[in-house]
Amino acid sequence: MPIPIAPHSWHRNREGLGIWEGRGKVVATGVGTSPTARRWDEKPETSLGALTILAIRRAIEDAGISPDEIDGIVLTPESTTGVSNDPNSPAPEGWSDVFKMVDYPQAGITRGDIDWLLLNMPELKNVQFKMNGPVCMSVAFTTAAEAVSRGLTGTCLVVRGWHNLAGRYYVGQGAAARDTASGPGKYGGIWGMPACATTAMIFEEYCNKYGKNHDMMAPFVVEERRNGLMNPDGFFTQHRPEMITVDDYLSGRWIAKPANIYDNDLPIQAALAVIFTTPELAKHHKQKPVYILNHAQTRPELQGAIPTLAEWERSSDKMGRMLYEGAGIGPEDLSFENMYDGFTLFHQFHVEGLRFASRGEKRGYALDLYQTDISIEGPNPVSPSGGNNGNGRTRWWHHRDSILQIQGRSPSQITRPAEYGVSGAHMPNFCDALIWGASVE
Amino acid sequence: MAFLISFDIDGTLEFGDPPGGITVEMVRRAQDLGFLIGSCSDRFPSAQKALWEARDIKVDFVAAKHMLPDIRARFVALKYLHIGDRDLDQQLAEKAGFEFLWDHEGVAEPWLAWLDAHAAE
Numbered sequence: 178m179p180i181p182i183a184p185h186s187w188h189r190n191r192e193g194l195g196i197w198e199g200r201g202k203v204v205a206t207g208v209g210t211s212p213t214a215r216r217w218d219e220k221p222e223t224s225l226g227a228l229t230i231l232a233i234r235r236a237i238e239d240a241g242i243s244p245d246e247i248d249g250i251v252l253t254p255e256s257t258t259g260v261s262n263d264p265n266s267p268a269p270e271g272w273s274d275v276f277k278m279v280d281y282p283q284a285g286i287t288r289g290d291i292d293w294l295l296l297n298m299p300e301l302k303n304v305q306f307k308m309n310g311p312v313c314m315s316v317a318f319t320t321a322a323e324a325v326s327r328g329l330t331g332t333c334l335v336v337r338g339w340h341n342l343a344g345r346y347y348v349g350q351g352a353a354a355r356d357t358a359s360g361p362g363k364y365g366g367i368w369g370m371p372a373c374a375t376t377a378m379i380f381e382e383y384c385n386k387y388g389k390n391h392d393m394m395a396p397f398v399v400e401e402r403r404n405g406l407m408n409p410d411g412f413f414t415q416h417r418p419e420m421i422t423v424d425d426y427l428s429g430r431w432i433a434k435p436a437n438i439y440d441n442d443l444p445i446q447a448a449l450a451v452i453f454t455t456p457e458l459a460k461h462h463k464q465k466p467v468y469i470l471n472h473a474q475t476r477p478e479l480q481g482a483i484p485t486l487a488e489w490e491r492s493s494d495k496m497g498r499m500l501y502e503g504a505g506i507g508p509e510d511l512s513f514e515n516m517y518d519g520f521t522l523f524h525q526f527h528v529e530g531l532r533f534a535s536r537g538e539k540r541g542y543a544l545d546l547y548q549t550d551i552s553i554e555g556p557n558p559v560s561p562s563g564g565n566n567g568n569g570r571t572r573w574w575h576h577r578d579s580i581l582q583i584q585g586r587s588p589s590q591i592t593r594p595a596e597y598g599v600s601g602a603h604m605p606n607f608c609d610a611l612i613w614g615a616s617v618e
Numbered sequence: 619m620a621f622l623i624s625f626d627i628d629g630t631l632e633f634g635d636p637p638g639g640i641t642v643e644m645v646r647r648a649q650d651l652g653f654l655i656g657s658c659s660d661r662f663p664s665a666q667k668a669l670w671e672a673r674d675i676k677v678d679f680v681a682a683k684h685m686l687p688d689i690r691a692r693f694v695a696l697k698y699l700h701i702g703d704r705d706l707d708q709q710l711a712e713k714a715g716f717e718f719l720w721d722h723e724g725v726a727e728p729w730l731a732w733l734d735a736h737a738a739e
Contacts, residue, residue: 215635343636345704416635417665425662430684438660 199326204466207240226285241463249306249330259346315609338448377436387541405567412569445569471503492606493530515575517602518564526605626702686714
């Protein structure tokens with residue numbers, strides 16, 4: 178039986194909904210992170226599936242609970258935005274010696290699969306609730322938050338693994354792999370735009386409108402790498418412990434000017450699992466519970482083939498308003514922001530939509546903010562996780578770090594008290610985000 | 619006057635990610651024979667420098683890959699060669715007036731023959 182996704186009504190995607198009904202009913206406790214790799218070496222023990230199992234076991238251990246207590250899983254099945262195998266490709270030789278297989282031959286290889294996990298994790302014997310959070314782990318988080326708050330699961334794993342096969346990301350796949358282009362791809366894909374091109378165009382518009390320039394991104398990129406290199410689980414700490422300098426950043430090759438190579442995140446292989454539960458059940462968990470105060474969603478309302486600056490600003494503004502309305506807090510309450518940075522050049526849209534560290538400004542201030550102290554030691558910690566750019570491409574480092582920050586155990590712990598934080602992904606007009614809190618007070 | 623060799627790193631040098639076929643020993647041999655050597659890679663320049671230092675090699679240059687024209691302008695050489703593993707390496711090398719070798723072609727160290735050819739001239 179296919180694994181369902183959350184009903185549309187679960188997603189908080191409009192204003193006027195008031196305080197979230199689940200506020201105070203859901204907390205995060207344990208966190209488990211797998212090792213990282215640049216690419217899969219095609220061994221079963223380093224596969225997406227193996228990393229996911231490891232992350233889940235680590236999360237359960239981190240929470241200090243028994244696997245018996247897990248009664249729900251929400252998983253993001255998509256495990257790349259890059260190169261993937263044909264869904265019907267057989268598993269590599271030796272795979273079945275290590276893992277049991279479900280009907281879907283790429284389960285655990287190029288796709289996450291709850292049934293595959295349960296088949297290969299006999300210790301998870303009480304899972305009753307199964308749901309997919311498609312596309313992005315942010316959706317898995319918001320789905321799990323709703324599921325717990327509605328009493329559909331008491332102790333729920335939220336899971337996402339990423340694979341990265343050999344070969345070049347985005348090359349030879351999708352429209353680029355075919356002789357002809359169809360669907361929406363015929364309007365943009367055939368011109369060979371790299372993935373960051375839309376972001377670059379809108380960033381250019383942003384700079385023109387507010388009198389900013391690409392060089393002003395440098396302090397943010399440097400700070401993100403610094404934060405990422407504090408994370409022992411991050412790709413760069415584990416494999417390339419190299420600090421970037423302002424000169425390095427400014428010398429980067431243009432991919433789609435004004436987006437350079439260091440504005441693009443590096444695809445990696447990794448998995449994360451997080452335990453969501455109720456405050457009552459969390460009482461015996463080892464880690465401090467982190468409350469989910471609200472979640473919200475935006476989706477594109479395109480007026481053309483690609484979004485515009487106005488649309489990104491409108492959409493991220495709406496996200497800020499929805500999040501604060503449902504959480505019952507305001508931008509001044511945030512101790513940090515951990516919004517998505519998978520292209521660094523759109524991070525400021527999230528920052529400004531949230532009015533994070535605003536001194537009354539609404540738009541066009543974030544790149545000026547980057548010139549101030551945005552470090553973890555400073556008054557306005559921007560992306561303390563280091564994000565994708567500081568840790569490798571997962572779209573979940575920022576969520577993970579938000580939990581760890583509020584628990585007081587982030588490897589890049591902010592100096593100011595971490596009371597409330599926000600994380601969300603991915604694009605400014607296609608985003609699922611959560612407000613996290615140390616309490617519901 | 620020397621010959622100049624620029625190495626891409628990832629997919630080309632043995633310490634790249636993924637590793638390539640060009641060994642540190644080959645690089646060292648070229649340097650000992652008087653070649654100007656360095657790297658032009660998408661790794662950022664300070665990281666390239668650190669990678670070479672970790673292998674106790676004092677390179678003549680490090681630069682971002684698209685800065686090959688600057689390297690050509692900085693150094694006077696009899697020949698300029700870039701070795702890499704991607705179409706982009708070839709494209710940027712040829713645009714900058716470098717000869718180009720694929721990583722697997724470089725494994726045979728064809729540049730060593732340049733010395734003999736030059737000596738015979």
